[in-house]
Amino acid sequence: MTAVPDLHTCFKTLIASPSISSLDPSQDQANDQLIQHLHHWLTDLGFRCEVKQVISSRGKQNLLxxxxxxxxxxxxxLSGHTDTVPFDQQRWNSDPFTLTEKDGRWYGLGSCDMKGFFALIIAALQELPLTELKRPLYILATADEETTMNGAKAFAAERKIQPDYAIIGEPTGLRPVYMHKGHLAKGIRITGRSGHSSDPELGLNAIEIxxxxxxxxxxxxxxxKQGYQESVFSVPYPTLNLGHIHGGDAANRICGCCELHLDLRPIPGIPLPDLEVLLRQYLMPITDQYPDSLEIFNLYPGSEAFKGDASSDWSQQVAALSGQQPEVVNYATEAPYLQQLGxxxxxxxxxxxxxxxxxxxYLEMQYLQPTVRLxxxxxxxxCLI
Incomplete structure (x- = not known):
C-alpha cells in the first residue's frame, strides 16, 4: 500500500541516524537526517508534514x-523527541548506531529514549484505516529535549494546533504519568579579593562569603520543605541539593573566588521564575553586605514541573487501555510545554x-507489540469513534 518499511527496518534506520544534543558545540549534532526519514514515511502514510527550524538550536528542526x-x-x-544524549563508546558492547538484537532486547542509542517510539507509531499507523479518521491526528517530533527543550517550547508558543489529548512517548513502562517535578540548576560565584594569608585585612575571602x-x-x-507539599511524590516537597563547590588555590592565600553548584527540583505550582525570585531573596543579605561579590547564573536551561489530572476522562481511559493506573515520576519531560496547547x-x-x-x-522486545496495540x-x- 505504501513504501513505508516494517518495524525492524524503521527502528534500525532511526537508530542509525545520529542526533545527539549537547550544550558542548563539539558534540552537538543536527537532527535533519532523522526528520527526513519521518517526513518520508509519514507523507507516504497520508500525513501532511511541516518542518520548521527551531530558533536557538544550531539548526535543529521540529516536524509536525x-x-x-x-x-x-x-x-x-503523539509526540516524541528526536535527540539523544552523548555516549561513551568505550562503555558500549555494541555499536550505538547499529540496532543489535540480543537476549530479547533491541540495543541502540535512543532505543528506549526515545527514537523507538517513532518506529512503533509508524508500525501502528500502517494497521489503521487513516482515511476514516473523524478527528485530527498529529505526530510531533521535537528537537533538543535532552538539553534546552527549545523544540517543545517553540512549538507550544506557536499554538499551531489544539488537540484534545496528547501522549508523550517517554519510557514509562507503558504506565500513564500525569505529574512530575521540574528542574533548575544554578551556579553561585563569589568574587572576593586574594591576598597573603598572613594579613586577612588585605583580602576578601570568597570561601567565608x-x-x-x-x-x-x-x-x-x-x-x-515546610511551605510546599505534594503528597503523591515519594519526596513530597521541593528539594535543594548543594552538589559541587570549588574555590581557592593554596592554603597560604586568601581565596579570591569560590563557586557553588546547586540543584532545585520544584513540585507543580512553583514556576521556575518564582523559584529564581525566592533564590535571590534568600541571598539578598549577602549581596547587601558584599555588593558586586555574588553572581547567580544558569548551569543549563531548566524545565518546568508538570501536573495533569489523574481523574480526568482521558487519564482513566488510558489507564483502562494500558491496564496501569496513572502515576507520578521524578524526571522531567516536555509535558508542561505541550500541555500549553490546551x-x-x-x-x-x-x-x-x-x-x-x-x-x-535497550528496549525489551516484549514491549514491541503491546506498544503498537496500545x-x-x-x-x-x-480519532476514529
Missing part, C-alpha cells in the same frame, strides 16, 4: 505531521527510564 478531516477539531497528538550564602540556602531549603496530557511509552542515558541502552487503541478512541 497532520491528518485533519474536513470540519473536524480536537483529536490526538560562600559559607554565609550556604547558610541562607539551607534556610531556603527548609522554607521549600490538551489533556500524559507521558506514556515503552521501556524504562533506568535504561535511558546508559551505556548499552497506540492503535489510543488513536481509535481519540
Amino acid at each position: 505531521a497532520s491528518i485533519v478531516p474536513p470540519d473536524s477539531r480536537g483529536g490526538l497528538l 560562600i559559607n554565609l550564602a550556604i547558610s541562607q540556602l539551607l534556610k531556603l531549603r527548609e522554607h521549600l 490538551c489533556q496530557t500524559l507521558v506514556l511509552g515503552p521501556g524504562h527510564i533506568a535504561q535511558a542515558h546508559q551505556p548499552d541502552e 497506540i492503535k487503541e489510543l488513536i481509535y478512541n481519540a
